[in-house]
Amino acid sequence: xxxxxxxxxxxxxxxxxxxxxxxxxxxxxxxxxxxxxxxxxxxxxxxxxxxxxxxxxxxxxxxxxxxxxxxxxxxxxxxxxxxxxxxxxxxxxxxxxxxxxxxxxxxxxxxxxxxxxxxxxxxxxxxxxxxxxxxxxxxxxxxxxxxxxxxxxxxxxxxxxxxxxxxxxxxxxxxxxxxxxxxxxxxxxxxxxxxxxxxxxxxxxxxxxxxxxxxxxxxxxxxxxxxxxxxxxxxxxxxxxxxxxxxx
Numbered sequence: 001x002x003x004x005x006x007x008x009x010x011x012x013x014x015x016x017x018x019x020x021x022x023x024x025x026x027x028x029x030x031x032x033x034x035x036x037x038x039x040x041x042x043x044x045x046x047x048x049x050x051x052x053x054x055x056x057x058x059x060x061x062x063x064x065x066x067x068x069x070x071x072x073x074x075x076x077x078x079x080x081x082x083x084x085x086x087x088x089x090x091x092x093x094x095x096x097x098x099x100x101x102x103x104x105x106x107x108x109x110x111x112x113x114x115x116x117x118x119x120x121x122x123x124x125x126x127x128x129x130x131x132x133x134x135x136x137x138x139x140x141x142x143x144x145x146x147x148x149x150x151x152x153x154x155x156x157x158x159x160x161x162x163x164x165x166x167x168x169x170x171x172x173x174x175x176x177x178x179x180x181x182x183x184x185x186x187x188x189x190x191x192x193x194x195x196x197x198x199x200x201x202x203x204x205x206x207x208x209x210x211x212x213x214x215x216x217x218x219x220x221x222x223x224x225x226x227x228x229x230x231x232x233x234x235x236x237x238x239x240x241x242x243x244x245x246x247x248x
Contacts (some may be wrong), residue, residue: 001226002027004045006069008034008053008088011189015177017049020222023036031241033065047082047226048058048073050089052175054190056141057101070096082229082242090143090163090171097165099144104156104173108137109193110201111209114161114174118154123164124228125221135214136175137162138193140142143171157199168229176218180211 003026005014006090014030021028029045034053050073055063073096076083084091091101115132133166144158145151153162155174163171178186187194194200 001048002045003029005030005049005051005149006072006089007032008055009049009189012051013054013182013185014049014051014181015036015182016218017177020219027218033069034063039068045076045081048076050083050085050092051177052089052138055088056106057088057182058094059139065092077169082166083169083226085143085157086175086177087139087173088141090134090173091169093165093169093215094144094146094163097144097146097169099146099149101141101144103159104140104142104160107140107193107197108155108157108198108199109137109139109197110199110206111214112157112199114153114155116153117151118149119164120162123150123152125153125170125224126162130215133183133217134209135229136183136209136211137173137199138175138178138190139173142173166231169223172241176214176221178211179215180207183207183209183211193218230245239247 003021005028007013007030018028033039035090051104054064059065060066071094073093074084077096088233094101111131111134113134116126116129118175120126121131143159143163145160145163146165150164151160155161158173161173165171183206187206193205
């Protein structure tokens with residue numbers, strides 16, 4: 001399994017996702033288009049993960065490399081790759097599928113609960129989770145919805161928290177990957193985002209949160225995601241073999 005991870009800021013890393021990949025023995029390549037690294041040299045992957053960042057799809061001209069990322073996501077969709085996006089990454093997936101990013105009703109910065117929809121309670125990645133559980137938020141925007149997309153979770157400040165665009169493509173407006181150390185880096189780099197609002201915690205509140213439990217949910221989701229897709233691949237392979245045998 002070769003994973004390509006697109007990041008958008010030095011202070012916003014893959015966090016526990018990178019740790020998970022190394023422990024599982026997967027290849028994990030980080031590409032930083034915001035530093036001029038070209039996506040043309042990072043095409044050999046099975047699984048594309050797009051992380052968050054301070055940029056916005058509502059201002060693509062300000063950060064034109066985001067347009068190249070959208071092209072990369074479109075190519076990955078066409079090639080039937082595995083794709084997960086977080087925060088900005090979820091918004092870029094929506095853009096690649098023709099669904100425009102929107103402003104969230106509220107800015108959210110902190111650890112707040114999300115609530116699963118009926119479809120979310122049944123989704124194979126989230127099945128068995130509590131109907132409401134805490135995740136990490138740090139955003140002003142939210143991803144667009146295609147006609148085929150299924151809303152899996154929402155929060156009081158943002159109606160689009162987890163979206164299933166297809167069985168292989170999920171967008172998480174929220175974060176589950178940020179570790180305690182990663183939160184310290186975020187606070188140091190983006191303290192201006194902590195200006196008071198109904199859904200913004202102070203730096204003290206942020207540093208007192210339980211990131212371990214949130215990170216464990218991220219690991220569960222990643223393991224389930226790969227297991228389910230491996231099962232689907234095996235079923236397709238079996239089906240193809242049976243068809244060939246039936247045809248002689």
